[in-house]
Amino acid sequence: MTSTSPIKIKDIDRMSLLKARVSNKAEQPSWEAKITDNPITDAFDENIVVHPGLGSMPIAPDQIPAELERLTSIPRSQPKTTAYINVPFCETRCLYCMFYIKPYRKEESKKYADTLIKEMQLWADKRVIQTEPVHAVYFGGGTPTALEAPDIQRIVEAVRKYLPLAKDCEITFEGRLSNFGYDKMEAAINGGANRFSLGVQSFDTKIRQAVGRRSTKEELKSQLKQLLSFNQATVVVDLIYGFPYQTLETWMEDLSIVDELGLDGADCYHLRVFPGSPLFKYIQNGKLPAGPDHALKAAMFTKSIEMLQGMHWNRLSISHWGRTTRERNFYNYYAKSRSDCLAFGPGAGGVLHGYSYMMHRKVEDWSNLVEQGIKPVAMLMAPPKDWCLSRAISENMELNYLNPKKLSAEFNADLSALWAPVLSNWQEAGLMEKEGDFYNLTIAGQFWQTRLTQLLMETIKSR
Ligand code: SF4
Structure with a gap:
């Protein structure tokens, strides 16, 4: 969504994210959608951008x-x-x-x-x-x-x-x-x-x-x-x-x-x-x-x-x-899944074993390094502990659903319990509908899908 005043979620105490409602009733959790008659326009403030800041660690250039x-x-x-x-x-x-x-x-x-x-x-x-x-x-x-x-x-x-x-x-x-x-x-x-x-x-x-x-x-x-x-x-x-x-x-x-x-x-x-x-x-x-x-x-x-x-x-x-x-x-x-991505060309970004990397963006720098026989990687980031789960969430949400039970089994984590308040709120807000083990996105939920995916990624940091 277009933003004029982004709030950086990474600046918030991450461990308190899911506990915010309990510990401080005045503070609304960032995942909480408004309950309105028109969720496609009103579920969230469109001017807030969530950057999940997954916690990748840069590798020192040397x-x-x-x-x-x-x-x-x-x-x-x-x-x-x-x-x-x-x-x-x-x-x-x-x-x-x-x-x-x-x-x-x-x-x-x-x-x-x-x-x-x-x-x-x-x-x-x-x-x-x-x-x-x-x-x-x-x-x-x-x-x-x-x-x-x-x-x-x-x-x-x-x-x-x-x-x-x-x-x-x-x-x-x-x-x-x-x-x-x-x-x-x-x-x-x-x-x-x-x-x-x-x-x-x-x-x-x-x-x-x-x-x-x-x-x-x-x-x-x-x-x-x-x-x-x-x-x-x-x-x-x-x-x-x-x-x-x-x-x-x-x-x-x-x-x-x-x-x-x-x-x-x-x-x-x-x-x-x-x-x-x-x-x-x-x-x-x-x-x-x-x-x-x-x-x-x-x-x-x-x-x-x-x-x-x-x-x-x-x-x-x-x-x-x-x-x-x-x-x-x-x-x-x-590209939005946990797949590896092999990257070539100036400014290209890739992923190997969860490590993300990026080529030199300036054409001349990229070209000079290649001529010297050096793969022109300018930046390499080590993955955060939950990178695979984050990508698995994205794989679900790209297809318009979330299956907490299946993800819990795959990642040996009780995500159903972790997400219970979130998914309850999103159903009440008209963003999701439960069908068996699946939480399917409504059209309003699909419109907010990028936001919902980022918020889910943010929640797993408190595990
Ligand atoms: S400036 Fe180039 S990359 Fe950007 S939209 Fe236009 S054609 Fe595509």
């Missing part, structure tokens, strides 16, 4: 090489693995974006691809790479589709050469449709990409162009039809609600278009306007109107469920929908 050596000598043990490759360039910066790193110049493409392939070679013979299959690869950014066609093909081929991909591995190429012509589409498919995820955000030309996107509605539709005509890969688009000028009507038209086009899937995301983003400043300075308010965003969220379900789309996770069975949404789901 110990990172030895620790990486140890971690990469151990075979992966989680049931699924993903790989994330970051392409750090964009032709232009979209006003709302916090992932922007560097402007794209045509001459950067070959050098980037050469360096990325060398980076993959650095870990290619490590046990952590070779011992188990990789189930989903994601080329993200940035804008992978900005690269030149021969380099697109080379980097997708390199992934297939240097990583032990499962036979049914999902290989997603992300990007935008401006400057993604036939030659680049063909190069990605020839390289082995079997899924495209394109950032449409909105088909409405005025809305798109107000926030820095270039293509018109007609151009987008024509390019998506061209990509679909290959009939060689899954094609999904991102839609976002929360932009200036967006209305319920423009949002409904976007949802209708993705169905009419015959896409395999669509992701519906809620826009957070971060205070550091250009869009925040544009709105502050009056250059653009504010986007939909909280109530309208809740209506848009509800409408996306009504319309997509009404058109017989399948809900694959909280934000992800499939129209055809070709769409599996592997990467997006496993």
Whole structure:
């Protein structure tokens, strides 16, 4: 949710979190939802952001090489693995974006691809790479589709050469449709990409162009039809609600278009306007109107469920929908699970045995280290004791439920008792409904799912 005055939960005495109601009746526990007639808008204060601050411990920079050596000598043990490759360039910066790193110049493409392939070679013979299959690869950014066609093909081929991909591995190429012509589409498919995820955000030309996107509605539709005509890969688009000028009507038209086009899937995301983003400043300075308010965003969220379900789309996770069975949404789901993630490219983040790590973000730093034969890891964090349980909570909640009994058995902990007051409150507030051992999220609960997940993660610190 958008925040102007974040409260940092990590500043609160963590051990007292669940006891707050008992020890101090005036203090409301952070997980306590308001009991109202309209939980989708009123269950929590939208201006409070919960950062669960899971307690990861940074590894001292001089110990990172030895620790990486140890971690990469151990075979992966989680049931699924993903790989994330970051392409750090964009032709232009979209006003709302916090992932922007560097402007794209045509001459950067070959050098980037050469360096990325060398980076993959650095870990290619490590046990952590070779011992188990990789189930989903994601080329993200940035804008992978900005690269030149021969380099697109080379980097997708390199992934297939240097990583032990499962036979049914999902290989997603992300990007935008401006400057993604036939030659680049063909190069990605020839390289082995079997899924495209394109950032449409909105088909409405005025809305798109107000926030820095270039293509018109007609151009987008024509390019998506061209990509679909290959009939060689899954094609999904991102839609976002929360932009200036967006209305319920423009949002409904976007949802209708993705169905009419015959896409395999669509992701519906809620826009957070971060205070550091250009869009925040544009709105502050009056250059653009504010986007939909909280109530309208809740209506848009509800409408996306009504319309997509009404058109017989399948809900694959909280934000992800499939129209055809070709769409599996592997990467997006496993990225939020306890899976390992192998990371490559400047600014890429990964996970090995619960340790999270991040590559140098500056392209030059990343490139110089790779040229010296050094895996360019800038940051390594040791996992907190409950990282696996936290991820297991996320795995449940991404699929719109919580099963405390099953989690208790798996983690040898009485989570049912720990969460009893929380889940009782959330049921009373209309955020969850109990069905057997499952606590299913209502539509209001789904709207608040990120908050509920973070709050559950926060509660387990008091165990
Ligand atoms: S293309 Fe994507 S990564 Fe680049 S600025 Fe726009 S939203 Fe951000």
